[in-house]
Amino acid sequence: MIHPLAWVAWLGAVLTALTLTRNPFYLALILGWIAAVTGLSRPAAGTAPIPISPLRFAMGVVAFSALFNALTVHFGDTALFSLPEALPLLGGVITLEALVFGGLNGLVVSGLFAAFSIVNRVLPVRALIRLIPRAFYPVAVVASIAVTFVPAMLRHFEQIREAQAVRGHRLRSWRDWLPLVMPLLIGGLERALQLAEAMTARGFVAVERPGDDLKTRLVMIAGLLLLLGGWLLRLVWQQERAGLGLLLLGVGMILGLLWRVGRRAPRTVYRPEPWQARDAGVMLGAAMTALAFLVQLPGLDRSAIFYYPYPALAIPGFDPGVAMATLGLLGPLLGRARRADPAADTMFEHTQI
Amino acid sequence: MNLRNPVLSMVIYGLSTGIGLVAFLYPFWLPAVPRTAIMGQAHSHDAPLLLTLLVGLCLAVLLLEVQGQAVSAKLAALLGILVAINSVLRFIETALPGPGGFSPVFFLIIVTGYVYGGRFGFLMGALTLLVSALMSGGVGPWLPYQMFTAGWVGLSAPLCRPTVWLLGGEGRQREVLILAAFGGLWGLLYGAIMNIWFWPYAAGPVEQYWEPGLALVDTLQRYAVFYLATSLLWDTLRSTGNVLYMVAVGLPTLRALRRFRQRFAFDYHDPSPASGGRRV
Numbered sequence: 001m002i003h004p005l006a007w008v009a010w011l012g013a014v015l016t017a018l019t020l021t022r023n024p025f026y027l028a029l030i031l032g033w034i035a036a037v038t039g040l041s042r043p044a045a046g047t048a049p050i051p052i053s054p055l056r057f058a059m060g061v062v063a064f065s066a067l068f069n070a071l072t073v074h075f076g077d078t079a080l081f082s083l084p085e086a087l088p089l090l091g092g093v094i095t096l097e098a099l100v101f102g103g104l105n106g107l108v109v110s111g112l113f114a115a116f117s118i119v120n121r122v123l124p125v126r127a128l129i130r131l132i133p134r135a136f137y138p139v140a141v142v143a144s145i146a147v148t149f150v151p152a153m154l155r156h157f158e159q160i161r162e163a164q165a166v167r168g169h170r171l172r173s174w175r176d177w178l179p180l181v182m183p184l185l186i187g188g189l190e191r192a193l194q195l196a197e198a199m200t201a202r203g204f205v206a207v208e209r210p211g212d213d214l215k216t217r218l219v220m221i222a223g224l225l226l227l228l229g230g231w232l233l234r235l236v237w238q239q240e241r242a243g244l245g246l247l248l249l250g251v252g253m254i255l256g257l258l259w260r261v262g263r264r265a266p267r268t269v270y271r272p273e274p275w276q277a278r279d280a281g282v283m284l285g286a287a288m289t290a291l292a293f294l295v296q297l298p299g300l301d302r303s304a305i306f307y308y309p310y311p312a313l314a315i316p317g318f319d320p321g322v323a324m325a326t327l328g329l330l331g332p333l334l335g336r337a338r339r340a341d342p343a344a345d346t347m348f349e350h351t352q353i
Numbered sequence: 354m355n356l357r358n359p360v361l362s363m364v365i366y367g368l369s370t371g372i373g374l375v376a377f378l379y380p381f382w383l384p385a386v387p388r389t390a391i392m393g394q395a396h397s398h399d400a401p402l403l404l405t406l407l408v409g410l411c412l413a414v415l416l417l418e419v420q421g422q423a424v425s426a427k428l429a430a431l432l433g434i435l436v437a438i439n440s441v442l443r444f445i446e447t448a449l450p451g452p453g454g455f456s457p458v459f460f461l462i463i464v465t466g467y468v469y470g471g472r473f474g475f476l477m478g479a480l481t482l483l484v485s486a487l488m489s490g491g492v493g494p495w496l497p498y499q500m501f502t503a504g505w506v507g508l509s510a511p512l513c514r515p516t517v518w519l520l521g522g523e524g525r526q527r528e529v530l531i532l533a534a535f536g537g538l539w540g541l542l543y544g545a546i547m548n549i550w551f552w553p554y555a556a557g558p559v560e561q562y563w564e565p566g567l568a569l570v571d572t573l574q575r576y577a578v579f580y581l582a583t584s585l586l587w588d589t590l591r592s593t594g595n596v597l598y599m600v601a602v603g604l605p606t607l608r609a610l611r612r613f614r615q616r617f618a619f620d621y622h623d624p625s626p627a628s629g630g631r632r633v
Contacts, residue, residue, distance in 0.1 A: 015494060019402050072582065116493045128487050136413075138420040138429060139480065145433025146440060146484040153434075153441040175601050177457075182605055184438060185461075189613045192434035196617070199426035217361040220414050224368045228375070231407055247403075254410050261417065 001044070002332055003275055004127045006282040007119050010332060013286035014115040017293045017326065022104045023307035023316045026326065031107065033329040034114045040333055044124045054117050058110035062103055069102025070094050077312040097309045104309075127273075134262030145195070152191075157184050219257045226250030278334055285331030292325030300325070362418060369415040370508075373501055376407045377549050409497045415504070416479065419472045427617050432476055435465060439477070440485040455594030458485070459506060459543070463536050463595075464603065466510030468610040474507025495547075502546050506539050523611075529603035533596045540592025544584050549576075 017030050038054065071083075071090050076097025085091040125147055132140040160183045169179055230246030233239040296302050304317030442457040458481055466474020479500040486492045486499075513535050517528045 016402060112494055120492055125487050128492070136416060136420060139416060139476075141429050142433045142436060142476070142480055143484055143487070145430065146436035146480065147488060149434055149437035150440050150444075150484070150488055153437045154444065157441055157445070177598070178602050178605065181442075181457075181602050182609065184441070185606060186609055188434045188438045189431070189609065192431045193613070193616060195434065196427040196430035199430060204426045204429070214361070217365060217418075220365055220418065221361070221368060224365070224372060224411070224414060227407060227410060228368075228372050231376075231403065234403075251406070251410065254414060258413065258417070 001273070002122070002282060003273055003279040004123055004131055005275075006279040006286075007123060007332075008131065009283045009286040010329065011115055011119050013290040014329060015112065016290045017329070018108050018111045018115075020293045021305045021307070022101070022108070022309075023304055023318075024104060024107075025316060025318050026305065026322065027104065027107050027111070029323055029326045030329060031111050031114070033326060034111055034118070036330060037332050038114060038118055041118055041122050043121045044127075054110065054114035057113050058107070061110050061113075062106035065106030065109070066099050066103035069105070070099040073098040073102070076310055097311065097313050100309045100313060104307075130269075133258055134265050134267055135258040137262075137265040137267070149188075149191070153184070153188060156187055160184055160187075216257060216261060219253055223250050223253035223257065226253060281334045282331035285328030285334075287328070289325050289328035292322050292328075297321075365414065365418045366508075369411040369418075370505070373408055373411045373415075376404055376411070377546060405494065405497065408501060412479070412497050412501050412504075415475070415501075419475050428473070431613075431617060432473065432480065435461065435477060436480045436484050439481040440488060443481070443485040444488075455540075455591045455598075457594075457598060458482075458503075459536060459539060459591075459595050460598045460602070460606075462503060462507045463510045463532060463539070463599070464606050464610060466507035467513055467532060468607065468614060471508045471511045474510045475504040476507070478503035478505070478507035498547060502543055506543065509539075510535065524604075524608070526604065528607070529599060532603055533599035536595035536599045537592045540595040541588045544588035544591065545580060548580065548584055 074092030076095030078096035079093045080096055082093050083091050129143050160180055164179050226246050227250035230243045230250055234243030300321040301319040304319050307316040439458050439461045462478045465477045482499045482503045486496055513531050516531050520527045
């Protein structure tokens, strides 16, 4: 099984590449690599089924996006046909450029959906919760409680529904929700009371609130101000370097703060997930792709990434170097592991407080 | 609340919420910047990434500050169970879809924020969206924005208290009507805010879409057209659903939450002599 952090890095690279480019050549490559990873990755036991298949989603979204954009954006040199001007919003020239741009946006959204579907499929819920940074251990505790209690609450709701049905209750209008929702809420609050007593009896004690000391709060405020300043400098006043510097400083301060606060909440793991050479390969591949799309590297023509079909449709540029860099997204296929250990899904951890 | 540094807390809430708002709403204030300064700049392409980073970090800081509420066993348990109940309501909504954008999850976020306070409401909103996304495979790039916006719904719920107090206090039907109006307003606002995060990058530079350098009036006009065409009906149904749901189950829910607030108002003390009866 690939380490969850390696999956996060892969997801970050996909997100970066897909968000930045509208070049159909690169989009096709990235979507192809995502499809390859989808086809060859196995779902983890206990993961929720994806509500809709990525292929079906893509067909719907690309068609809708292309059509919607063509019908509402009357811009571009290549006119296909015209709709009467009297039609509100839709009236005007329907252009090939608007149709293509809508379709490209649909492809981007489909790619994002497919990439997140893979991560949702291969990582069990416990692994996703474990990804919550240590600085947020109260949030992780609350999320763990909620995830643990959701099945019990669903059973409870079904019991309430059956009991009310036996008494002749039917859902006919919005007022009929009351006899279903109130027992669920009150039963849940009673459980919360029992759980609180049990947690206290077992030593869950509020000793210290993370992020509550003066220094931590001042660093938070400074980090936020640097972020805002850097963003405004870049976006509004065109101070590229100064803006980037402040942004990086702000990001660094906030990440450093999270690391520092996280150190106060030591975490023990019952069954640690080993970091393997394959995980490092996935990380390196993801870094290679992300860098090629984010930074101007020597020998790469990054301008072709930013394709824009307006005002007249033209064949987009293509740089083989950038195309090669997208191969980094195939990292999860490196030396595919044997079937994931189902016992890994029962892994748990606890936080010492 | 028992805050050690209430002023610093307020500064952090204000800054992170303010930066989040500035980031969300930048298409509306950016017109102040000369058009020539923006067109064609390279980072117009990395704006979505930068925006996600900014919103993500603001959410992280706000969560770090707010989560202090949940470190005691009572509140962690209460919040965990309420989030589980709300996630169940979201599952039910997935199985039996309500009309348009209606979702029963906003109801509990509003009433818990109103009764237990804004910080609790923020956590309730943000964590409901997180947990239901984890459980239903709904993790996506939209998640930080959903968490932030749902958190704001809960964080702002205590703003109804002065109006309730002016109109006669707690436990009356008027209280529910005020919360229903608040839920109706957020039904529309939630959709309008969630649109904005992708609207500036959604499509081409004509009537319904944003382009750098547009005047504020033009931007508002284009957004209004886009909103009318794509979201108004959906969001109106969400808003109406929130109002009806609040009217139907608001009063008994408020009573139950207040009763349990009293039952949760107990402390544990360390009985050992060395501790001096310290509260734990």
